[in-house]
Amino acid sequence: MTGLVRRSTAAIAILAVAGVVGVLLVGSTAPSPLGAQPDPGRQGVGTTAEVTPTPEPATSRAPGGDVDLGFQLSAHHSDRADRAIAVMDRLQRAGARWVRVDxxxxxxxxxGPGPFERWYVDLLDDVLTGARERGLQVIVSLWLSPAWASDGGSPYAPPDDVEDYADAIATAARRWGADVAAWEIWNEPNFPVFFEGADPATYTRLLCAAYPAVKRYDDSPVVFGGLMYNDDGWLRQAYEAGAKDCFDVLATHPYVGPSDAPPDTPAVGAVWRLTHTPAVRAVMEEWADGDKQIWITELGWSSGPDSDGNPWDRSVTPRQQAAYLGDAVRLVRSRYPYVGPIIWYRDVDGPTDTYQDGFGLLHPGLRPKPALRALRDAARGR
Known part of the structure; x- marks a missing residue:
C-alpha cells in the first residue's frame, strides 16, 4: 500500500504479482512498504533543494490528547467483517479516532461499469457501519483499475477513460457518503508500481474528474491521493497540470529512509524524510493553497526481520517502533501545525515473518505490540 521502491526488477515483479493475486481474491490488497532504495534519478522521486516556507507558530493538541490519530485497516481484506470489527474495537479503545480503508x-x-459487486458492498457496509458505531472517522482510498478499464488490464494502470473512475466514486459517495469523512483519490500515484507511468498530468486528469463526481453527493473533503514520500517535485508538476482546484486536502506518506532512521532525521533535501514536510508545504504556498491541510495517510516503521541487509528494508525493534511512533507524533504536532490526521500503517502484522508484514500495532492474534501503547499515550496527550 505504500512505496519504498525496490531496485531489483525481479523483486518488484514478484511483489506486484503477489499483490494482484491478493486483490483478485479479497479486494483492495497490496504489498506493504516495498522497502528498497528509490532511484534518485527518476522523475518526481529523489532529492530536491530544501525549501523552507514562512515559519508558522508551533501548535499542540488539547490537554485531553490527540484526536487526529488513526490507522490503516487491513483486517477487511476478507469476505467477512468480523475481524475488522474486532480490530477497530481494540484500536478505538486505544484512542484512535480515524481509520483509512482501501x-x-x-x-x-x-x-464492467454498472452495479457494484454485491458481496463486496455488503462487506463494506458492515465495515463502515462498524466504524461509525465506534466513532471512527473514515478515509476511503479508492484505487486499482478493473481489467476492463484499461488496455493493459493491470490494476495499477490508470483507466483509459477517467470518467469510468469518476462514475464509480460517485456511486460510492452516493451510497456511503454519510459514513465517510474523506475520499482519497488513488494511492501513491507518483510511484510507478502503483500508478503505471507515475505521470502527474495523467493523475491530475483522474483527480479533476473525481472531484466534482464526489461533490455531487457528498461535501466531505476530496484528498489528493497520498504521495509516496514528501515528493514536492512531483506535486509541483501536478499543480502545473491543473490540480489546484481539484482537491481539498493533500496527503503524503512520509516514510523515512533508510527505514530504521528516526523520525527527526534531517531532510537534507531528501524526499524520503518526514522532516521534508516543509518543502511540500512550500509548493502549496507557491500555488496559494496555504489554507489546505496536509494529512499523513500512511506512516510507519516495521518490527519485522531485515530483508537481506537492504538499508531500505531495515527493521526496528518493537520498542523502537513504539518510540518512533510517539516521536513522530510529537515532531509533527510541534513543528507542522498545518498537518491534520496522522494514520499509522497499519493495524495488524501480516501473516508472515517478514519485513513487510511487521508494521502493525497488533500481532496477528490481536495481542498488542508496544506501538499500541505508544498510540494510546499519544492519544491521551502523554
Missing part, C-alpha cells in the same frame, strides 16, 4: 475499484466492478 477499497478496490476492480472488486467493486469486476465485469
Amino acid at each position: 477499497v478496490g475499484w476492480q472488486t467493486l466492478q469486476p465485469e
Whole structure:
C-alpha cells in the first residue's frame, strides 16, 4: 500500500504479482512498504533543494490528547467483517479516532461499469457501519483499475477513460457518503508500481474528474491521493497540470529512509524524510493553497526481520517502533501545525515473518505490540 521502491526488477515483479493475486481474491490488497532504495534519478522521486516556507507558530493538541490519530485497516481484506470489527474495537479503545480503508475499484466492478459487486458492498457496509458505531472517522482510498478499464488490464494502470473512475466514486459517495469523512483519490500515484507511468498530468486528469463526481453527493473533503514520500517535485508538476482546484486536502506518506532512521532525521533535501514536510508545504504556498491541510495517510516503521541487509528494508525493534511512533507524533504536532490526521500503517502484522508484514500495532492474534501503547499515550496527550 505504500512505496519504498525496490531496485531489483525481479523483486518488484514478484511483489506486484503477489499483490494482484491478493486483490483478485479479497479486494483492495497490496504489498506493504516495498522497502528498497528509490532511484534518485527518476522523475518526481529523489532529492530536491530544501525549501523552507514562512515559519508558522508551533501548535499542540488539547490537554485531553490527540484526536487526529488513526490507522490503516487491513483486517477487511476478507469476505467477512468480523475481524475488522474486532480490530477497530481494540484500536478505538486505544484512542484512535480515524481509520483509512482501501477499497478496490476492480472488486467493486469486476465485469464492467454498472452495479457494484454485491458481496463486496455488503462487506463494506458492515465495515463502515462498524466504524461509525465506534466513532471512527473514515478515509476511503479508492484505487486499482478493473481489467476492463484499461488496455493493459493491470490494476495499477490508470483507466483509459477517467470518467469510468469518476462514475464509480460517485456511486460510492452516493451510497456511503454519510459514513465517510474523506475520499482519497488513488494511492501513491507518483510511484510507478502503483500508478503505471507515475505521470502527474495523467493523475491530475483522474483527480479533476473525481472531484466534482464526489461533490455531487457528498461535501466531505476530496484528498489528493497520498504521495509516496514528501515528493514536492512531483506535486509541483501536478499543480502545473491543473490540480489546484481539484482537491481539498493533500496527503503524503512520509516514510523515512533508510527505514530504521528516526523520525527527526534531517531532510537534507531528501524526499524520503518526514522532516521534508516543509518543502511540500512550500509548493502549496507557491500555488496559494496555504489554507489546505496536509494529512499523513500512511506512516510507519516495521518490527519485522531485515530483508537481506537492504538499508531500505531495515527493521526496528518493537520498542523502537513504539518510540518512533510517539516521536513522530510529537515532531509533527510541534513543528507542522498545518498537518491534520496522522494514520499509522497499519493495524495488524501480516501473516508472515517478514519485513513487510511487521508494521502493525497488533500481532496477528490481536495481542498488542508496544506501538499500541505508544498510540494510546499519544492519544491521551502523554
